[in-house]
Amino acid sequence: MTTVPTGDPQDAITTIKNDGDIVVSDNKLPTNMTDAGPDTFRGKVKKMANDAMANNPYFAAGGGLMLLGSGLAIARSGFLKLSRVLYTQMIVDLEIQSKDKSYAWFLTWMGRYPKRISKHLSVNTNYIQHDNGAITTKFSLVPGPGNHWIRYKGAFILIKRERSGRMIDIVNSSPYETVTLTTLYRDRHLFDDILNEAKNIALKTNEGKTVIYTSFGPEWRKFGQPKAKRALQSVVLDEGIKEKIVSDVNEFMHNGKWYSDRGIPYRRGYLLYGPPGSGKTSFIQALAGELNYNICILNLSENNLTDDRLNHLMNNMPERSILLLEDIDAAFNKRNQTDENGFHSNVTFSGLLNALDGVTSSEETITFMTTNHPEKLDAAIMRPGRIDFKVYVGNASLFQVRHMFLKFYPGEHELCEQFLSRFEKLKISVSTAQLQGLFIINKDKPIDAVEMINTLSASSTITQPHQHIL
Ligand SMILES: Nc1ncnc2c1ncn2[C@@H]1O[C@H](COP(=O)(O)OP(=O)(O)OP(=O)(O)O)[C@@H](O)[C@H]1O
Ligand SMILES: [Mg+2]
Known part of the structure; x- marks a missing residue:
């Protein structure tokens, strides 16, 4: 009988009997071909190693620690993965950047919110000038940089205010800031509620007031505190002038569809011209109050105002604002010309026309322009779409x-x-x-x-x- 191993020890053994019959048995290789018996050299070595591991406390502890360590590592990575999944599935963040309008609104809202845990506070100081000239100072505490908790409509919200150490806002040289609100995914609708409440507080503060914006670098900034609206009756213009302008503005504001149906830019330009001190600026401010609008004032004879800045500012006005361009004759001086008063005008005629033509806003755009020198204006500015309505506001009649x-x-x-x-x-x-x-x-x-x-x-x-x- 011949035994023929087929090569693989796991395979069955094929036995060819002397009589030529072939018997296939499912026996594996005999154990003595693989295992070292206790009496063999290999067996002895293995036994010694086992004894050493089992009886040596260092080996035993190391093995245990190794097992424990790897177990913990696996558990930790599992926990991290799970918490990441939970975080992305159950937690939701809202980031408000300091350059966004709602940033200041939110801080004010938060400063007034009673159910909060804040350890770091900052102070905002406001001067309020009354009509009689007296000034009162108001301090309001707002959450400072760090973490704060609030409970809002039954939900806990973590508020994190952070100041960037590296990024500086070049416009006002203050560091960029962000506020991040974190809550459970199911409470995410509360963000909307909070932002709306914050906006309403901000609007209420300005109720009955006119906010005046002036240009500061490339952006519009509030000029002082919002002013009490000036009554239209307090401005005395010649007979019928006020009524004519007010009815024209009202008609314009109620005809948005007419403009959009005809594909005409929804804007209207007014020019008030006349000698100094005749009430041009006062009237426009009173009109803004009457319409519940704010007012963005740009003085074209201002230093550093270039065509680009003018264009940018005119296309990025705060909502519900009347644009007031004062001294538009300044744009009709030659570029960089310095007049006898030493002023230096950088806005060019074509820059002004381009800016007026280019104002693209889905909202209505009302532009008022004033000048004491109508004789300096070029006829091109009188084109409808640039100036649609001109009024002489003269000395007292x-x-x-x-x-x-x-x-x-x-x-x-x-x-x-x-x-x-x-x-x-x-x-x-x-x-x-x-x-x-x-x-x-x-x-x-x-x-x-x-x-x-x-x-x-x-x-x-x-x-x-x-x-x-x-
Ligand atoms: N028609 C008016 N009715 C009421 N107040 C007026 C009138 N005109 C001038 N005033 C008062 O005079 C001051 C200057 O007016 P305002 O600045 O409106 O004049 P202006 O026409 O814009 O002058 P300028 O051309 O120099 O800009 C304001 O305090 C304003 O209250
Ligand atoms: Mg004026």
């Missing part, structure tokens, strides 16, 4: 003198007639600002105002300049 007098001295009709007849005799042309000056000096003393009317002659301009030049 008799109509205005009467209304100004009665506004300062209500009910003094007799003295008003005296004042008017003297005014006519003097044949002077004075601005409404000069009239206001006389009435302020003689506050509550209408007789003295009548007596002092001659003082107006000194400052009068004999003719009404530029009247109806355009």
Whole structure:
């Protein structure tokens, strides 16, 4: 009998008997071919090693520690994976960056929110100037950099305010900041509620007020505290002028569909021209208050205002704002020309026209422009779409003198007639600002105002300049 191993010890053994029969047995190789018996050399070595491992406490502890260590490592990576899955599935973040408008709103909201745990606070100081000139200072505490917890509508929200150590906002040289709100995925709708509440608080603070924005570098910044709205009646323009402008603006604002149906940019430009102190700026501010709009003021004779900045600012206005471009004649000086007053105008004529044409906003855009020098304006700016409505706002007419007098001295009709007849005799042309000056000096003393009317002659301009030049 011949035994033929087939090569693989796991295989069955094929046995060829002497009589030629082939028997296939499922026996594996005999154990003595693989195992070292206890009496063999290999067996002895193996036994010694086993004894050493089992009886040596160092070996035993090492093995245990190794097992424990690898077990813990596996558990840890499993836990990390699980927490990552849970975090992405169950936790939701909201990041508010300091350059976003809602950033300041949120901090104010948070400062007022009662159910919060904050260990780091910052102070925001506000000066409030009252109508009588008095100033009160208000401190409000807002969450400082660090972690804060709030409980809002039953949910816990972690608020993390961070200040970037590396990135600085070049516009205001302050570090970039972010606030991150973290809560459970199921409570994510609360973010919307919080942002809306924060926005409403901000809007309420400005209710009944007009926010004035001025340019600061490439962005619009609030100029001082929001001002109490100026009543439209407090600005006295010549007969019918105010009503004409107000009805035109109202009609424009209610005709958005007409513009969009015809594919016309939804904007309207107004030009108020006339001598200084005639109430142009005051009227526009009062109109903004009447319409519940804010006002963005740009002075084109301002240093450092370039065509690019002008374009950028005009295309990035805060919502619900009237754009007021003061002294537009400044753009009609030659580039970089320095006039006798030393001012240096960088905005060019074509820059102004491009900026006016390029304003693309889905909202209505109302632009008011003012100038004391209409004769310097180029005809190209009068094109509809740039200036659609122009109004001369001149020195005080008799109509205005009467209304100004009665506004300062209500009910003094007799003295008003005296004042008017003297005014006519003097044949002077004075601005409404000069009239206001006389009435302020003689506050509550209408007789003295009548007596002092001659003082107006000194400052009068004999003719009404530029009247109806355009
Ligand atoms: N028509 C007016 N009605 C009421 N107040 C006026 C009027 N005109 C001028 N004033 C007062 O005079 C001051 C200056 O007015 P304002 O700045 O509006 O003039 P302006 O026409 O814009 O002058 P400028 O052309 O120099 O910019 C303000 O305090 C304003 O209240
Ligand atoms: Mg003005």
